[in-house]
Amino acid sequence: MSVAKILSNRIELSNVSQSFLSNDKKITLFSDVNLSIQQGHSYAITGPSGSGKSSLLTLMSGLCEPTTGNCQYQDANGTIPLPQIRDKIGFIFQQFHLLPELNALNNVALPLKLRGHKGALDKARYWLEKVGLEDRMQHKPSQLSGGEQQRVAIARALVFNPEFIFADEPTGNLDPGSAAEISQLLLSSCSENGAGLVIVTHSERLATQAEFSLSLPVKPFEWHSSEVEKSHGKENQNKENHNKGSQQGERHYA
Ligand SMILES: Nc1ncnc2c1ncn2[C@@H]1O[C@H](COP(=O)(O)OP(=O)(O)O)[C@@H](O)[C@H]1O
Ligand SMILES: [Mg+2]
Numbered sequence: 001m002s003v004a005k006i007l008s009n010r011i012e013l014s015n016v017s018q019s020f021l022s023n024d025k026k027i028t029l030f031s032d033v034n035l036s037i038q039q040g041h042s043y044a045i046t047g048p049s050g051s052g053k054s055s056l057l058t059l060m061s062g063l064c065e066p067t068t069g070n071c072q073y074q075d076a077n078g079t080i081p082l083p084q085i086r087d088k089i090g091f092i093f094q095q096f097h098l099l100p101e102l103n104a105l106n107n108v109a110l111p112l113k114l115r116g117h118k119g120a121l122d123k124a125r126y127w128l129e130k131v132g133l134e135d136r137m138q139h140k141p142s143q144l145s146g147g148e149q150q151r152v153a154i155a156r157a158l159v160f161n162p163e164f165i166f167a168d169e170p171t172g173n174l175d176p177g178s179a180a181e182i183s184q185l186l187l188s189s190c191s192e193n194g195a196g197l198v199i200v201t202h203s204e205r206l207a208t209q210a211e212f213s214l215s216l217p218v219k220p221f222e223w224h225s226s227e228v229e230k231s232h233g234k235e236n237q238n239k240e241n242h243n244k245g246s247q248q249g250e251r252h253y254a
Contacts, residue, residue: 009039009075009163011060011082011196016069018055029055033069033221035214036243039163039196042187043223044207046200047216053200054168056216060198061089061166087115090157090195092167092186096149098141098156104128104148105137108155115160127155131185147178154182158189164196171203183209 017031029052037043037060045053058064059071062082071082090111098107105124112120128137131151141149150170157165167186171179183199183206190197199210207213212223222243 009073011037011164012070012072012074012079013060013066014070014072016059016066016071018052018059018064019067030217030221031068034243035060035221035223037164037196037198040191040194041212042190042197042199042210044199044201044210044213045216046202046204046207046213051216053216056221057166057168057198057200061091061164062086063091085163087160088163090160090162090165092150092153092157092165092170094169094172096141096153098149098152100141103138103140104133104144104152107141107152108159111156111160117160123159124155127159128152130189131155145178146173147175147182150174150178150182151185154186154189158193158195161193162195164198165190167197167199169200169202171201171206179203179206 013033013035016033017028019026019028021027033056045056047053055064059066062071062073062085065071065083072079073082073085073088099110102110105121105128108127109120109124112123117123125137128134131154133148133151133155136144136148136152139148141152144152150173154170157167165186170186171182174182183201183203186197186199187209189195197210199206201207207215208226210226212225214221214223
């Protein structure tokens with residue numbers, strides 16, 4: 001498969017809305033959201049607590065279905081619903097969600113073993129070395145620091161070469177030094193692997209390290225190029241590829 005073909009793969013949210021019923025009241029978190037996420041690019045979502053960052057991430061990653069609209073995966077062969085491509089998607093949770101009874105090596109090897117890959121342990125070793133944990137492979141999660149556990153979670157998300165990685169506040173539990181290291185590691189690993197990365201963060205610094213960012217609940221929901229922000233509004237040649245048509249995000253109670 002050629003690089004050009006791989007990098008044309010994308011996730012498309014079309015006319016998406018998300019509503020919840022809460023105490024018999026319908027809460028519409030957002031509606032008419034149109035966004036694209038392209039493989040090989042990095043995106044950050046920021047915003048205050050409760051603004052809908054995690055909800056948007058679970059829609060983009062296919063972990064949740066929207067109330068209305070479509071979340072689809074598009075490649076050279078056509079378009080399919082997101083839940084059908086779970087094996088192409090890695091998700092990194094704020095609380096790591098490592099399996100406590102497995103050591104670091106087996107936590108990282110698990111996604112490969114579940115997919116029936118041969119050489120799972122060798123690939124897991126490669127990724128643990130890559131995230132700087134060559135001396136911690138036999139440690140269980142309880143024997144690792146928060147930063148080390150997050151590195152294991154990153155290695156586990158990347159080990160099966162996913163096309164897209166979604167990370168929900170991956171540095172939220174870490175001290176500033178570890179947070180900077182982890183975010184750099186995540187951005188560089190995704191870029192080396194050609195994976196698309198969407199990261200939810202409270203860190204403005206991390207958000208500007210991603211190529212594109214979106215700040216909830218500002219409407220319309222639209223990716224803004226970090227380069228453009230850095231160069232004070234220079235025209236963004238790529239913007240067309242990352243935003244779809246007209247968009248509206250809104251939050252209202254009915
Ligand atoms: N399943 C649900 N049912 C009802 N309300 C929900 C549900 N999921 C999220 N919400 C509400 O939607 C809002 C946004 O939540 P969330 O996406 O977790 O925000 P953030 O990640 O930005 O803190 C919150 O007010 C939350 O209570
Ligand atoms: Mg959240």
